[in-house]
Amino acid sequence: MRTLKYAILGLINREPMTGYDITREFNSNNLANFWYAKHSQVYPELGRLMEEKLVTCEVVIQGEKLEKKLYSITPEGKAQLLEWLMKNEPLEATPKDVFRLRMYFSDFMTPEELKNQLSLQLEKHILKKKYLTDIMHENHHDQAPAITTPEFGDFMVLEGAIMREESYIAWIQNCLARCPEEEK
Amino acid sequence: MRTLKYAILGLINREPMTGYDITREFNSNNLANFWYAKHSQVYPELGRLMEEKLVTCEVVIQGEKLEKKLYSITPEGKAQLLEWLMKNEPLEATPKDVFRLRMYFSDFMTPEELKNQLSLQLEKHILKKKYLTDIMHENHHDQAPAITTPEFGDFMVLEGAIMREESYIAWIQNCLARCPEEEK
DNA sequence: GGAGCCATGTAACATGTTACATGATTAT
């Protein structure tokens, strides 16, 4: 699959970046909602991409002597990125979800503990949704940017992340509604 | 984290099972929507659980001489499972999603190819939703079973999986709606 | 001068996938 390879190629295709920049993107408000990696994964992968001649590297001096490696995409890199973007593969395996797994075994909890677990999770997803909508206001003022700009991709996936949270929240509320009323 | 450990404990807690049974559950209509593992991961984990004395194992002969290992949960296993179910941990990292990653880089595609990619994905998620709702009709007749039964967990997570597909479908339709109209 | 960030890397470990390997049972 080598998805990390294409994630890095896609970022460098937007503009030349260092490994540090790429890692920062992977922990940003946009990308982190559907892809991420630690720097310990990024640097070795950049090495592989160099070997495969999909990126080139220029050493830049920051200040007195700090060396940064600024990576750029090659024509072959662009070609492979485009090929990957055009793919039509079967649906990926469904994402793993530890909370859903715990709910699957809910009959081993008391109804009170089940309700408590659902409420705690609900709260967290409500906060996450608020966090995402705040970013949406700040970055896009809830207006879709023009297609063919990088901002369009940012906007689409952020909107998707918000919708995902809304759906999760609605699901938990459904589950809570199905739990019996407290005995007085 | 050792989530696989708890997934296996949770299953064996419902009733004694073999490694083969567990693997089958991990590829079923319920569980596979939020957790799964291959048999090559299950058998070694069962070995670890034996070492930790969280499960016991009884050899059963099937037919003439086929040996099955039927695993049961121990009191200590039950205790650890319950502890895990009661946890209140921060939200997991957001699930990775290759299609969203490709959409993030959509400005590198032509608008036509972007629409094509969105349409292909839409179709797949519509099929998946139909697949899930069919199972819902068959297994539960759209009626929530009583809380405190294992079927309640099955129902909850299946409902969640359907809602997840509905949300994904709505997102893709949003994206398509934002794409410009075809020229004449 | 020190805190926090910029910048790059490696090592050990945990998790997960694909392939290799073997053999019994059941239904056609």
Place this chain on the structure above:
DNA sequence: ATAATCATGTAACATGTTACATGGCTCC
């Protein structure tokens, strides 16, 4: 008989996390 499924395991590899390790730059 033979194909599909039941049943259990290991090996090699890919992916991802945590910890170790080093040093420069910028702002206070």
